[in-house]
Amino acid sequence: MKNTPLRKMKIRTQLVPLLSFALLSVTTRAQETTYATTNAWITSLNTFKLTEKWAISNELHERWGDLFSAQGHFLFRPMIDFEFHKGVKASFGYTYIRSNNYEPYIAPVDGRTENNIWEQILLINKFGKWKLQHRFREEHRWSDKIVVDDEGNASISGTNFSNRFRYRVTASRDIVEFDNGQGLFGSWFDEIWIPQGTGILPESFARNWMYIGLGWKFTEDMNVQTGYMHQFDKVGDNYISTPIWQTTIVYNVDFSNADE
DSSP: OOOOHHHHHHHHHHHHHHHHHHHHHHHHHHSOEEEOOOEEEEEEEEEEEOSSSEEEEEEEEEEEETBTTEEEEEEEEEEEEEEEETTEEEEEEEEEEEEOOBTTBOOSSSSEEEEEEEEEEEEEEEETTEEEEEEEEEEEEEEEEEEEOTTSOEEEEEEEEEEEEEEEEEEEEEEEEOTTSOEEEEEEEEEEEEEEETSSSOOOOOEEEEEEEEEEEEETTEEEEEEEEEEEEEETTEEEEEEEEEEEEEEEEEOTTTTO
16 A cells, blocks of 8 residues: 555554653653652741731741651741731741751751741632632742862852742631630641742742641630641652641730730
8 A cells, every 4th residue: 555645644643642652651760759758847837916917927847857757957937927908918037947868858968058038928818618828929048059079078168049939829617616716627738839040930840738637726826737748849850759747836926906
């Protein structure tokens, strides 16, 4: 049979899925995923409301690898909050981060630090019994710069600057409420991290967080939450998948009506 144009077109059409499968197989083999042991993270969140518009807040984070056997990260994050109107809040803050090596997050130098400043917008909506939050954060980061000499010895020399964008969507709702104000609630969030280099345009994907958990509300200003979070990191051409047991303690104080 002669290779008519119609037959040639059919052959090319049949080759497309085969070539696509071959390319996908090569890409999959080139990108490997490392599965980490379960981490344990504890977070403390505090907000001190000064007036109807202004507040100061703080976050403390302790993060361990392999449950509580290896300290990974410590974060200190103070901030100033301003509420434009109900459901719209802006924040400006600073973060200090201390990072230690733990499997599989190993760097040539242990005990690295990062300092960053950031701006944030928080939008809060309610749909029936559900509370939705959209958080947009832009970070400006100064991280320890690791250099390696001719003999292969690594050390820290100066800093690297970069920007990073983060977006988080959170959904929560009460499950059981009691007359004394206490109750059980559920919470879910997903957050994506986008590196921007020294500019503002997105460069690639860096990380994704997804969390689901339960919390107990003692008062409107105090609750404890715990649940499962999955962290998915892109490191070079490869990925790291990390399961995390996340616990958060929230305690807020309202000084805005102290003189009334």
